[in-house]
Amino acid sequence: MSSSTSPQAALATPTKPAPVNVPTPAKPVQAPLTLGESFLCGGLAGCGAVTISNIPETMKTRLQLQGELQRHNPGAPRVYNNVFDVFVKTWRNEGIRGLQRGLVPAYGYQILLNGSRLGFYEPVRRTFNRAIGRNPTEGVVSTAIAAGAATGCIGAALGSPLFLVKARIQAYSPALPVGAQHYYKGSYDALSTIVKTDGVLGLWRGVNTAILRTAMGSSVQLPSYNLGKHYLTKWGMKDDSFWTFFLASSLSGVCVCIMMQPADTALTRMYNQNTIKDPITGKVRGALYQSPIDCLWKTFKAEGIAGWYKGTTAHFLRITPHTICTLVFNELIMAQYKKIRN
Numbered sequence: 001m002s003s004s005t006s007p008q009a010a011l012a013t014p015t016k017p018a019p020v021n022v023p024t025p026a027k028p029v030q031a032p033l034t035l036g037e038s039f040l041c042g043g044l045a046g047c048g049a050v051t052i053s054n055i056p057e058t059m060k061t062r063l064q065l066q067g068e069l070q071r072h073n074p075g076a077p078r079v080y081n082n083v084f085d086v087f088v089k090t091w092r093n094e095g096i097r098g099l100q101r102g103l104v105p106a107y108g109y110q111i112l113l114n115g116s117r118l119g120f121y122e123p124v125r126r127t128f129n130r131a132i133g134r135n136p137t138e139g140v141v142s143t144a145i146a147a148g149a150a151t152g153c154i155g156a157a158l159g160s161p162l163f164l165v166k167a168r169i170q171a172y173s174p175a176l177p178v179g180a181q182h183y184y185k186g187s188y189d190a191l192s193t194i195v196k197t198d199g200v201l202g203l204w205r206g207v208n209t210a211i212l213r214t215a216m217g218s219s220v221q222l223p224s225y226n227l228g229k230h231y232l233t234k235w236g237m238k239d240d241s242f243w244t245f246f247l248a249s250s251l252s253g254v255c256v257c258i259m260m261q262p263a264d265t266a267l268t269r270m271y272n273q274n275t276i277k278d279p280i281t282g283k284v285r286g287a288l289y290q291s292p293i294d295c296l297w298k299t300f301k302a303e304g305i306a307g308w309y310k311g312t313t314a315h316f317l318r319i320t321p322h323t324i325c326t327l328v329f330n331e332l333i334m335a336q337y338k339k340i341r342n
Contacts, residue, residue, distance in 0.1 A: 042118030046110030065179030152218025
């Protein structure tokens with residue numbers, strides 16, 4: 001018998017149809033967030049972050065004001081020995097309300113600062129790219145740094161009155177005062193009191209220091225975050241992973257702390273100083289400092305470089321979780337908002 005297949009058997013064997021390649025429908029391109037939407041997402045992210053970081057901010061403020069313009073004397077008594085001593089003594093004497101002083105104006109400041117810094121960053125960066133003839137979506141280090149600094153300056157200028165109020169409320173301690181003391185019943189009382197004594201422009205006293213501080217921090221915050229995120233994804237981590245956000249923002253926090261510490265000390269002192277009326281011009285001015293450079297110079301002469309870096313540990317404990325939370329919250333809030341919007 002032949003082993004070949006008969007024609008009848010061949011006809012009886014069903015043949016599988018050739019697979020049909022059905023094209024996968026392309027995902028609809030999501031429209032980018034508007035300026036207002038980005039501003040709102042950035043502001044909410046900042047509010048979430050400052051709820052956590054406000055406690056070390058209070059401790060940092062008090063350490064920066066301790067021994068202001070006084071030469072270092074190892075044997076002299078100190079109100080606070082270190083950042084942990086500030087926490088213990090503030091908790092013991094003022095409770096959680098003392099540690100969270102200035103939280104309400106801090107919320108308002110974060111909405112204005114991070115709403116501007118995170119919301120305006122991409123539009124400004126793209127504009128700078130176009131100005132130098134580059135693709136708007138291309139990553140260019142110089143325009144990234146410039147955009148970070150520019151948007152930080154915008155936010156600092158808008159939020160300066162609230163930062164002024166926050167710094168003075170945080171510096172005030174009924175039990176263990178350091179530096180000039182300003183007692184206010186609340187944020188509104190602080191704003192109205194400053195307007196009465198110093199005029200409307202008094203709300204923006206020291207704004208040049210705020211711009212310097214924020215420009216220095218903002219110039220490295222998003223560029224270092226984006227660079228860290230780029231390398232993490234290049235090394236195999238997922239672009240939208242929580243740990244990618246966390247590690248990239250941790251790197252960003254360290255960079256920000258290093259860049260802005262001297263200007264941060266100057267800002268605290270500029271904002272917290274008392275004001276006097278100049279006997280010659282009749283204008284209200286700061287009792288101790290006229291400008292951020294003047295503040296840094298006087299601090300250096302009296303306290304040395306160490307004076308610029310007072311409260312560095314507290315600053316690191318504030319800026320690192322604040323940067324991490326702000327950037328992670330911003331990513332998560334924008335992602336959720338895009339889902340809701342679409």
